[in-house]
Amino acid sequence: MNWSSxxxxxxxxxxxxxxxxxxxxxxxxxxxxxxxxxxxxxRDAVLQPARAASLLLLTRPTATERPDAQAWALxxxxxxxxxxxxxxxVPLDRGVTVADVDDGIVxxxxxxxIVMVAVYLHGWSANSPxxxxxxxxxxxxxxxxxxxxxxxxxxxxxxxQSLSVGAxxxxxxxxxxxxxxxxxxxxxxxxxxxxxxWGPLNTSDAPDLAGGTAVEVSGPQxxxxxxxRRFVVVAVAAMGAAVFxxxxxxxVLPGWAWMALKTLLLLAVVAHLxxxxxxxxxxRFVVVAxxxxxxxxxxxxxxxxxxxx
Amino acid sequence: xxxxxxxxxxxxGADVPVFTAIGAGGRALADEAALLPGVRxxxxxxxxxxxxxxxxxTPPLLRPLLGIHDQLPTPRAxxxxxxxAVGGGLASALPDLVVGPAGxxxxxxxxxxxxxxxxxxxxxxxxxxxxxxxWRGVGPFGQGGTGMxxxxxxxxxLPSRAPDPDGLELDQLPLHVGPLFPPFPPGLILHIxxxxxxxxxxxxxxxxxxxxxxxxxxxxxxLDTALxxxxxxxxxxxxxxxxxxxxxxxxxxxxxLRLHGLESEGLRLLGLARSLAPADRAAVESLAQRIARSRSxxxxxxxxxxxxxxxxxxxxxxRAAGLAVDARLHDPAYQGLGFxxxxxxxxxxxxxxxxxxxxxxxxxxxAERAGSxxxxxxxxxxxxxxxxxxxxxxxxxxxxxxxxxxxxxQEWGDxxxxxxxxxxxxxxxxxxxxAPIPA
Amino acid sequence: MSTSLTVDIAFGLFxxxxxxxxxxxxxxxxxxxxxYWLLASFAGVGAVMVLLxxxxxxxxxxxxxxxxxxxxxxxxxxxxxxPAGLNPMTMVxxxxxxxxxxxxxxAGLALVGLVADFPDRPADRGRDPTADLGRELLGDSMLxxxxxxxxxLASMIGALALASKRGRYGDAEEGxxxxxxxxxxxxxxxxxxxTEPEAEADSGEHAxxxxx
Numbered sequence: 001m002n003w004s005s006x007x008x009x010x011x012x013x014x015x016x017x018x019x020x021x022x023x024x025x026x027x028x029x030x031x032x033x034x035x036x037x038x039x040x041x042x043r044d045a046v047l048q049p050a051r052a053a054s055l056l057l058l059t060r061p062t063a064t065e066r067p068d069a070q071a072w073a074l075x076x077x078x079x080x081x082x083x084x085x086x087x088x089x090v091p092l093d094r095g096v097t098v099a100d101v102d103d104g105i106v107x108x109x110x111x112x113x114i115v116m117v118a119v120y121l122h123g124w125s126a127n128s129p130x131x132x133x134x135x136x137x138x139x140x141x142x143x144x145x146x147x148x149x150x151x152x153x154x155x156x157x158x159x160x161q162s163l164s165v166g167a168x169x170x171x172x173x174x175x176x177x178x179x180x181x182x183x184x185x186x187x188x189x190x191x192x193x194x195x196x197x198w199g200p201l202n203t204s205d206a207p208d209l210a211g212g213t214a215v216e217v218s219g220p221q222x223x224x225x226x227x228x229r230r231f232v233v234v235a236v237a238a239m240g241a242a243v244f245x246x247x248x249x250x251x252v253l254p255g256w257a258w259m260a261l262k263t264l265l266l267l268a269v270v271a272h273l274x275x276x277x278x279x280x281x282x283x284r285f286v287v288v289a290x291x292x293x294x295x296x297x298x299x300x301x302x303x304x305x306x307x308x309x
Numbered sequence: 310x311x312x313x314x315x316x317x318x319x320x321x322g323a324d325v326p327v328f329t330a331i332g333a334g335g336r337a338l339a340d341e342a343a344l345l346p347g348v349r350x351x352x353x354x355x356x357x358x359x360x361x362x363x364x365x366x367t368p369p370l371l372r373p374l375l376g377i378h379d380q381l382p383t384p385r386a387x388x389x390x391x392x393x394a395v396g397g398g399l400a401s402a403l404p405d406l407v408v409g410p411a412g413x414x415x416x417x418x419x420x421x422x423x424x425x426x427x428x429x430x431x432x433x434x435x436x437x438x439x440x441x442x443x444w445r446g447v448g449p450f451g452q453g454g455t456g457m458x459x460x461x462x463x464x465x466x467l468p469s470r471a472p473d474p475d476g477l478e479l480d481q482l483p484l485h486v487g488p489l490f491p492p493f494p495p496g497l498i499l500h501i502x503x504x505x506x507x508x509x510x511x512x513x514x515x516x517x518x519x520x521x522x523x524x525x526x527x528x529x530x531x532l533d534t535a536l537x538x539x540x541x542x543x544x545x546x547x548x549x550x551x552x553x554x555x556x557x558x559x560x561x562x563x564x565x566l567r568l569h570g571l572e573s574e575g576l577r578l579l580g581l582a583r584s585l586a587p588a589d590r591a592a593v594e595s596l597a598q599r600i601a602r603s604r605s606x607x608x609x610x611x612x613x614x615x616x617x618x619x620x621x622x623x624x625x626x627x628r629a630a631g632l633a634v635d636a637r638l639h640d641p642a643y644q645g646l647g648f649x650x651x652x653x654x655x656x657x658x659x660x661x662x663x664x665x666x667x668x669x670x671x672x673x674x675x676a677e678r679a680g681s682x683x684x685x686x687x688x689x690x691x692x693x694x695x696x697x698x699x700x701x702x703x704x705x706x707x708x709x710x711x712x713x714x715x716x717x718x719q720e721w722g723d724x725x726x727x728x729x730x731x732x733x734x735x736x737x738x739x740x741x742x743x744a745p746i747p748a
Numbered sequence: 749m750s751t752s753l754t755v756d757i758a759f760g761l762f763x764x765x766x767x768x769x770x771x772x773x774x775x776x777x778x779x780x781x782x783x784y785w786l787l788a789s790f791a792g793v794g795a796v797m798v799l800l801x802x803x804x805x806x807x808x809x810x811x812x813x814x815x816x817x818x819x820x821x822x823x824x825x826x827x828x829x830x831p832a833g834l835n836p837m838t839m840v841x842x843x844x845x846x847x848x849x850x851x852x853x854x855a856g857l858a859l860v861g862l863v864a865d866f867p868d869r870p871a872d873r874g875r876d877p878t879a880d881l882g883r884e885l886l887g888d889s890m891l892x893x894x895x896x897x898x899x900x901l902a903s904m905i906g907a908l909a910l911a912s913k914r915g916r917y918g919d920a921e922e923g924x925x926x927x928x929x930x931x932x933x934x935x936x937x938x939x940x941x942x943t944e945p946e947a948e949a950d951s952g953e954h955a956x957x958x959x960x
Contacts, residue, residue, distance in 0.1 A: 036576035038346075044322075051323035054316040055358070058425070060383045062355055065440055068778065103878065106807040113814035117784065120818055124780050129484050133506050133721055139818055146815065163804070163878065200570060200605060208492050208568055208725040211353040218355040218382035278605040279570035281613070282722055479826075505826075 009098040013084050016092065020234035021227060023264060025049035027271040035275045056223035064216050068125035072217075075122035076224035079115060083231030086111040090238045091166045093248050093255040104165035105153045108239055112149060115195050115232060116142040119204055122225065123213035134212025138197065138204035140282060144289030145194035145201075151297035152184045152191075155304040156243045165239070169247035176246040180307075183300040185244040187293060189269065192236030196229055199274030203282055205229075237266040317425055324349035325421040328357035330377055331495035333518055333736055335364020338390055338411055339495075340560050344579055345414030352491055354380040359421055360387045363411075366399045369517035370496070373489050375402055375435040384424045384431035388417055405432045471502070471509055479504045488517045488735075492568050492725045496735030499712070499728075508724045511716040513709055518739035534737065537692040544686055547642055547679035548587065551672040555593070556582045557693040558625075558669040562600070565662060565729050569609055574600065587677040590670065597666035610659035614715050614727035617656060621711075624695025624704045626731060629664035630656030636691035636699075642684035646675055658730035665732070694732055705737040759799050766792030774839050782839045783821035787813055801871075804878040 003012055029048055033040050040048075063069075089104035091097040101107060116139060123135020157163050159180065160171035168177075178185045194201040205212035214225055241247060241262035248255030325348050329339045342361060343350050351357050354377050362374060378387060387403055390411035400406055409416045423429035473479045487498035498514030536553045539545065559582035566575035578600075581593055600606065621627040623634050628650055635650040637643045651667045653660035684690075688698025695704030708731045716724045769789035773782045790813040797806030840846065871877075885893055 032573040035573035037580060038576065047319075047322065048324065051319050051321075055320035055323040055326070055425075058313060058316055058320050058384070059358060062380065062382045068781070071781065071784075101803065102876070103804045103807055106804055106811070110807045110811040110814070113811045116818055117787065117814050120821075121780070121784065129482065129503075133503075136506060136822070139822060142818075143815065202570060203722070206722070207352050207570065207572075208722050210491050211351075211356065214356075215353045216355055222356060275571070275573045277570075278566075278603060278609050280605070281609040281726075282720060284608060 003096050003098055004100060009088065012092070012096075013087055013098055016087060016238070017084060017231050017234055020238070020263065020267065021230040022049055024230050024233060024267045024271060027264075027268050028274060031268075031271045031275045053223055053227075056218075056226075057220055059219035059222075061219040061221045062216070064126050064128050067127045067216075071121045071125035072221075075118050075125065076221070076228045078121070079118035079228035080224070080231050082111040082114045082118065083228065083235045086232075086235040087238055089165050090235070090242045091169055091247055092238075092259055096256070097166055100166060101164070103163045105157055105163045105168070105243075108165070109146075109150050109153065111235075112195050112232075113146060116146075118228075119197065119213060123204065126213075126216040128216050130209045130211075130215045131213045134204040134206070134209050134215075137206075137209075137212070137282060141194060141201070141203060141286065141289075144286050144293070145191040148187045148289070148293045148297040149191035149195070151294070151301050152181075152188045153243065155181055155297070155300040156184055158301070158304045158308040161308070165242055169242050169249065172246045173249060176244065178244045181244075181300055181304050183296055185240065187297050187300065188236075188240055188244065189266070190293065192233070192240060193270060193273070196233035196236060198229070198233050198270060200277040200279050201285075202274075202279060203285075206279055208279075233270060234263070234267065237270065238263045240266050321422055321425050325359055325418055326351045326357045327359045327361045327417070328354045328377070328381070329361045329363060329491075330374055330489045332362060332364030332366050332370055332374075333496075335362075335390070336495055336734075337560070339363040340563065340579055341412055341583065342414075342417075343563075343576060344583060345412075345417065347418055348414055354378075355382060357381055358385055358424065359417065360385065361417070362387060362389045362399070364495070365391060367517050368398070369515065370488060371398050371402065373487075374399070377489055378403065378432070379434045379436050379438075386420050386424050386429060386432060388420055402435050403432065405430065471504070473504050473507070473509070481509060485514070487514065493728060494733045494735060496739075497728070497733060499716075501716075501724075503721075506721040508716050508719050508721065511713055511724070513712055516735050516739045518736045520739070534692050534694070534697070534734075537690060537697055540684060540686065540690055541688055541698045542686050544683045547646075547682050547684050548676040550684065551676035551679065552585055552587065554693050555669040555672040555676070556585045558665040558672070559585070559593070561732050562597075562662065562666055562669075566600070566606075568725060568729050569606060571606070585673075587673050590673040590677060593673060594670045597670050601663045601666050606662070607659050610662060610726055610730070611655075611657060613658040613723050614661075614719075614730055615655070615657045616711065616715070621656075622695070622701060622707060624691075625664045625668055625693075626661060626704075626708060627695070628668075629653045629660040636689040636696040640684070640690070642682065643675070646678050648675060658726050661730045661732075694734065694737070703737050703740060705734045708733055709735075709738050755799055759796060762792045762795040762799065766796070776839060777837060779824040779837065779839075780821045783817045783824065786820075787817035790817070802877050804881065 003009055026046055026049060029040075029045055032038075033045070085099075086108045088098040089101065089108045091100075097104075099107065119138040119142075120135040123131040123133070123138070126132075156168055156177050159177075160168040162168070162171075172180075190201070193199055197204045203212075205214050209215065214222060217225055238259070241259060245262040245265075246258075247262075248259045250258035253261075327342065327348055328351055329342055331339045339361075342348060342363070354360065358381070360378055360381055366374065378385075386405065386407060388407045388409045389399065390409055400408075407420055409420070420429065424431065470478045471481050481502040481504055484501045484503055485498065486501060487493050488496045490497075493499070496517045498517070500512045500514055501508050502510040534557070536545065536550065540550060559578045563575035563578040563582070566572070566578065577596065581589060581596065585593075616626060616630050618627070618630050618632045621630055621632065623632075623636070627634055631652055631654040633650050633652050635648075637648050638650065651664065651671055653664050653667075689696045690698055692704065694708075697703070701707070711731070712728070715727050719727065766789050769785050769792060773785040773789070776782050776785060791810050794806040794810040794813075797803075797809065800806075
């Protein structure tokens with residue numbers, strides 16, 4: 001089957017995003033309940049995200065005083081589209097990549113750069129102070145995420161001598177990048193959690209802003225936003241599995257199963273960190289990002305480059 | 310409507326999204342609401358279907374409460390756990406108000422189920438839906454007024470300018486936060502001048518509980534420190550006092566953890582605090598140690614809101630700053646118990662968290678040792694926020710006075726950390742204060 | 749439908765979208781919308797570049813512009829006397845100058861388009877434009893690009909130094925309230941690092957401004 005033609009591509013990306021997001025929601029809930037020592041029947045734990053989503057669908061949207069309505073509606077759609085675009089570059093099985101382009105890593109980076117636009121628009125367009133602060137917070141941190149993300153992905157591309165994600169997966173035959181470039185995956189996960197404003201890096205939708213950019217949204221609009229940001233986390237996890245954990249490579253099981261397992265592993269790590277690590281303080285995080293994370297990412301690039309030569 | 314029929318039964322099983330607004334004497338009960346099974350507390354009224362108002366409504370709280378009510382999306386319902394006094398005009402402003410048995414999660418969920426099934430009508434807005442200021446824009450976009458920015462389309466003045474920390478003249482965005490802002494203690498109103506997300510100036514607004522404490526009840530002030538206030542005049546078991554102290558600190562820590570994005574850990578603490586007994590010391594101690602050792606939490610709170618020994622006089626805030634003051638040192642009841650105050654030195658938000666966690670563990674130790682010993686009535690008594698029954702103003706009054714200086718120049722996140730770290734109680738601050746003269 | 753026809757149609761659509769988005773930059777009332785219409789316009793250019801087989805350049809253009817337009821929006825909001833940029837404001841000023849500049853620029857470009865003798869060198873289909881770009885950047889044009897790169901880096905470091913936490917009122921981490929107009933009794937974070945004459949000069953300046 002040709003997964004690059006429009007209809008199968010759409011179906012495949014939507015299905016992966018839907019399954020991944022649901023898995024993330026269940027994992028998140030399970031981790032939260034474990035930390036809080038709350039017991040929930042497994043059936044309820046599995047159904048809870050669907051129930052919450054249907055409640056949001058039944059709830060009416062609200063409006064603020066003179067919002068920028070078009071931009072407000074655009075923000076979640078843009079975020080979701082960028083997540084889908086980013087996921088499209090990831091090989092989901094041997095030879096199954098929706099957007100199998102030579103510059104897959106660059107396409108992924110461009111999609112992640114537009115995440116910043118979507119989050120800022122979401123904060124801006126509500127015409128309300130707390131969302132606006134949330135939007136500015138994201139911009140303040142966005143460069144601190146984008147730089148390490150771009151650098152570690154470039155480092156991963158060096159041994160493959162290609163910007164294609166498929167070639168990067170192939171290059172990990174024998175040795176996964178997580179071992180070959182031990183700095184890569186941790187840095188990538190920090191940046192990826194930031195781009196999905198998840199857990200400790202959820203500064204833009206944080207409780208100290210009473211929900212940040214999402215303060216003013218309700219009903220389906222809130223559902224769209226919450227889904228879109230989880231799409232970003234899923235896309236980041238899938239790319240992480242492909243670039244650092246060997247993608248679809250693995251014994252016995254078929255390629256797609258390995259890819260699913262590795263993505264789920266990263267999602268579980270992200271869900272766990274979300275409940276165990278306190279939210280960062282903006283200023284300190286920016287300082288650490290520029291004095292520790294980016295230099296480490298540069299070291300990663302230099303060492304990987306030297307080894308690849 | 311076909312889809313709605315499919316979704317309704319599914320949605321009925323969802324955790325009820327509840328936004329809590331806390332009035333006089335409602336804080337402890339609101340903390341309990343977080344533990345109800347099948348209930349999820351949300352940060353914004355826009356995310357809730359049930360507005361849960363806990364405690365008594367004082368006249369200055371009514372208008373903000375109705376404003377919050379109208380922000381809830383439909384279908385919506387308001388449940389009131391009044392505590393002791395029913396009144397304050399809430400029932401007349403919201404005809405569909407449900408006065409519920411306090412702390413009853415089943416009742417809350419049944420209101421939600423009725424709302425979804427359509428048996429209960431969704432509440433209409435309580436206030437007229439109109440813009441706060443008249444639109445005076447000229448031209449298609451309103452930018453046709455005078456000047457580059459198109460005049461004043463809302464009739465609101467442009468922001469004043471003020472020098473920022475780098476010496477630039479920047480616009481200030483005035484913002485009034487409170488009295489029902491979730492990260493704040495109930496009733497706290499701050500008038501903030503923002504430059505970007507830096508608080509240039511913050512002033513404390515009128516206390517909505519001022520003058521209300523006498524009207525509201527006959528059994529003494531509705532403070533969460535009621536047990537301690539009572540101990541000033543009647544004999545009280547030391548064990549009870551110390552368990553209440555530990556519970557107070559754990560609840561405060563749970564709220565603080567939620568603010569820092571550790572809601573699940575906070576729920577664990579709340580669960581421990583609910584049925585706290587001296588025998589829980591080991592469980593509390595291990596959890597408290599883990600939280601106090603958390604690197605990420607230390608990283609966000611270290612160096613934030615530093616208070617020196619000159620700024621503070623008593624209570625955990627003073628002990629976190631390194632001052633070994635505690636009314637229990639001179640309290641004859643504690644003489645045989647081997648009490649010596651826990652002290653930290655940095656005086657920042659991190660030490661205030663560690664201080665209260667350590668004091669909670671210590672309080673449980675003391676409770677264990679004291680058994681059923683009674684404390685003879687009389688001042689001074691060390692309350693959870695500081696000494697009670699002394700000549701000095703109550704602890705919250707002094708702490709509230711520190712806010713403008715502590716908040717000036719802080720980023721928004723740090724400002725919220727500081728407000729939380731002081732453990733303010735506006736009702737305590739209002740004791741003895743006269744009601745504001747209505748404008 | 750043949751591939752080349754699809755590409756031609758896509759080229760037309762993206763070019764039209766680019767022009768329309770660029771026009772909308774000046775038809776909106778909001779600084780943020782203006783910045784993001786410009787981004788949409790650049791994204792259209794990026795798409796056209798992808799169609800022209802300069803995929804890497806097209807994607808990098810979008811990647812860079814997403815950040816740059818956002819930063820431009822933030823700076824506009826910061827520098828305009830407009831409460832957090834939330835008031836509507838017109839994006840068109842100095843109409844006469846703008847018209848003259850627009851006509852002159854269009855005429856110039858049109859002239860170039862008509863007069864210039866464009867080279868006709870069809871590229872080899874097998875060549876990889878990304879690899880060619882890399883060789884160019886680290887080959888013949890290395891000196892130019894490295895000079896530009898180092899200059900930019902130096903100016904960025906300079907800007908960071910200017911905006912660093914060691915501000916006019918001392919270390920930003922010690923509390924960043926400027927000195928008050930009137931002396932305040934009691935401890936005051938941050939102000940203690942300011943020397944006395946400076947603080948006086950400041951208060952004089954502010955007092956003067958409040959009268960003016």
